[in-house]
Amino acid sequence: MYFEDINYEKHEGIATITINRPHVYNAFRGLTIRELIAAFRDAWDDNAVGAVILTGEGEKAFCVGGDQKQKAGEGGYDDQGGLGMGIGLEVENLHQTIRNIPKPVIAAVNGFAIGGGHVLHVICDLTIAADTAKFGQSGPKVGSYDAGFGSAYLARIVGEKKAREIWYLCEQYSAEECKEMGLVNKVVPQDELQDAARNWAGKILEKSPTAIKMLKYSFNADSASITGISQLAMGSLAMFYNSEESEEGKNAFLEKRPVDFQKFRS
Ligand SMILES: CC(C)(COP(=O)(O)OP(=O)(O)OC[C@H]1O[C@@H](n2cnc3c(N)ncnc32)[C@H](O)[C@@H]1OP(=O)(O)O)[C@@H](O)C(=O)NCCC(=O)NCCSC(=O)c1cc(O)c2ccccc2c1O
Secondary structure: OOOOOEEEEEEOOEEEEEEOOHHHOOOEOHHHHHHHHHHHHHHHHOOOOOEEEEEEOOOOEEEOOEOOOOOOOOOOOOOOOHHHOOOOOOHHHHHHHHHHOOOOEEEEEOOEEEOHHHHHHHHOOEEEEEOOOEEEOOHHHHOOOOOOHHHHHHHHHHOHHHHHHHHHHOOOEEHHHHHHOOOOOEEEOHHHHHHHHHHHHHHHHOOOHHHHHHHHHHHHHHHOOHHHHHHHHHHHHHHHOOOHHHHHHHHHHHOOOOOOOHHHOO
């Protein structure tokens, strides 16, 4: 399979998907999301694959969310297909694919996991982080939000108070801090990250695939109701992206200046 924005390889039952846009810290655009979905579907369909690793190219970033440079015009992102729910990105579809693929997905977080990139690791079954990785949400700083799995499911993992802190303050947290809050399973030195992820994937491959699949379905069942909230959230985000308030957030980031949301307080 040929991909432009990601690398995809399968080796000894492990599929590794690498977001490959290091010039923008592995931020995603419409094509990136569509390619990620295609790779996850291939891994889903391949009976030889028992676990998937999601990571980012380079040592700087895992993924820093939506590519603000591609969100140049009014409204949403570059990709105006209907499956993008009016936002221009099939993020909701990708989240569902990661949740529903009946094989564990391990996020190997090699650097910044910010905004929509943070949400990706939150949704993955397991997270192994480099000791240099940094985690956080940024939506409210740049006129965006993920009011679906990115907030409601996050709260189930770290608790309501911590989830609200993460979203309201948009600060960054170290890999060790995230491990303490239960958001990261294991922290390893940067140069051991990919081996550590493959090691865990290998351990999963030794287990009964049916037992693992049913356990994943069972874990998912408890949070399945968030799907409806997520769809509502994406619909509202599509409308919010057309607002002056959201534009101010994006423009301040692109122009490298302080953001001014004061006039939108009503
Ligand atoms: C990640 C940072 C904290 C890193 O800071 P640092 O100072 O180390 O590095 P730079 O800021 O100089 O960045 C290096 C280089 O990368 C470019 N870059 C970084 N992030 C992005 C980005 N998101 N889009 C495009 N480009 C990016 C940066 O411009 C630099 O390149 P230059 O050529 O200019 O030198 C810091 O970079 C940072 O805070 N980045 C922004 C993170 C962010 O706000 N992300 C988007 C949030 S919105 C979002 O992710 C999102 C989530 C969803 O769930 C969605 C769901 C549905 C639709 C849309 C969604 C969505 O957009």
